[in-house]
Amino acid sequence: MLRDQTERTMDMEVLDKVPMEDLNYDTIHGYRNSHRSLKEGHPFERLSDHEYLRNIGAAAISEEDGKLHPTAAGMLMFGDEYNIVRHFPEYFLDYREELDPTTRWSDRLQSSSGEWSGNVCDFYFRVYNKIIKDINSQLKDDTKDPKLIANLVKDGNFGMPYLPEQLYADLRRLSMFRDQLNEDRIRSINRLHAVLVSCGHSIRYDLS
Numbered sequence: 001m002l003r004d005q006t007e008r009t010m011d012m013e014v015l016d017k018v019p020m021e022d023l024n025y026d027t028i029h030g031y032r033n034s035h036r037s038l039k040e041g042h043p044f045e046r047l048s049d050h051e052y053l054r055n056i057g058a059a060a061i062s063e064e065d066g067k068l069h070p071t072a073a074g075m076l077m078f079g080d081e082y083n084i085v086r087h088f089p090e091y092f093l094d095y096r097e098e099l100d101p102t103t104r105w106s107d108r109l110q111s112s113s114g115e116w117s118g119n120v121c122d123f124y125f126r127v128y129n130k131i132i133k134d135i136n137s138q139l140k141d142d143t144k145d146p147k148l149i150a151n152l153v154k155d156g157n158f159g160m161p162y163l164p165e166q167l168y169a170d171l172r173r174l175s176m177f178r179d180q181l182n183e184d185r186i187r188s189i190n191r192l193h194a195v196l197v198s199c200g201h202s203i204r205y206d207l208s
Contacts, residue, residue: 011057011071011073015070015071015072016062017069018070019069020050020070023079024122025049030121031077031078031121032052053070057071058073058074058077058078072087075088076091077119078119080119084119086193089187089191090191092190094108094109094111095127095130107130112190
């Protein structure tokens with residue numbers, strides 16, 4: 001019956017041409033450690049990496065060759081950015097910490113920097129740790145307790161948002177426009193690279 005059929009979504013697509021080795025196993029092991037700490041004694045702890053990835057939907061058996069391959073979700077979560085953009089040219093993650101209205105940002109994390117994996121999983125934990133660190137520093141307490149956020153709001157220990165006006169507002173708009181142009185440029189380069197790779201070509205370009 002139709003109501004009993006599993007709905008197929010884009011993230012369930014099996015990447016038939018991608019080997020399991022293209023995933024970042026440092027990320028996978030970090031994710032498994034987090035899972036283990038949250039769900040101690042979970043049956044998945046006993047699974048191999050490939051069995052684990054299949055059980056959480058990050059890998060699946062291909063109907064094309066009968067072998068295990070990453071799914072779209074698995075590539076986004078656990079792949080390296082240079083592999084991710086081959087399949088998703090528009091992929092780009094960006095976190096900015098803006099504390100001073102006269103500067104563009106005080107801290108920034110981009111998936112395309114090449115300094116880390118650039119996948120969704122590592123991005124989430126890196127940004128989470130930055131936010132928690134900033135919140136905890138207000139109380140000079142290194143205890144990463146989720147209740148801390150609620151206490152900060154309750155006690156009024158948080159900063160009011162600053163809305164720049166006049167010249168500062170114009171400067172901020174220009175800065176954001178420049179950032180958007182640069183991001184569009186990066187996406188265009190990624191799309192071009194993906195097309196050339198799919199055609200069997202290689203390309204070198206200067207991002208400076």
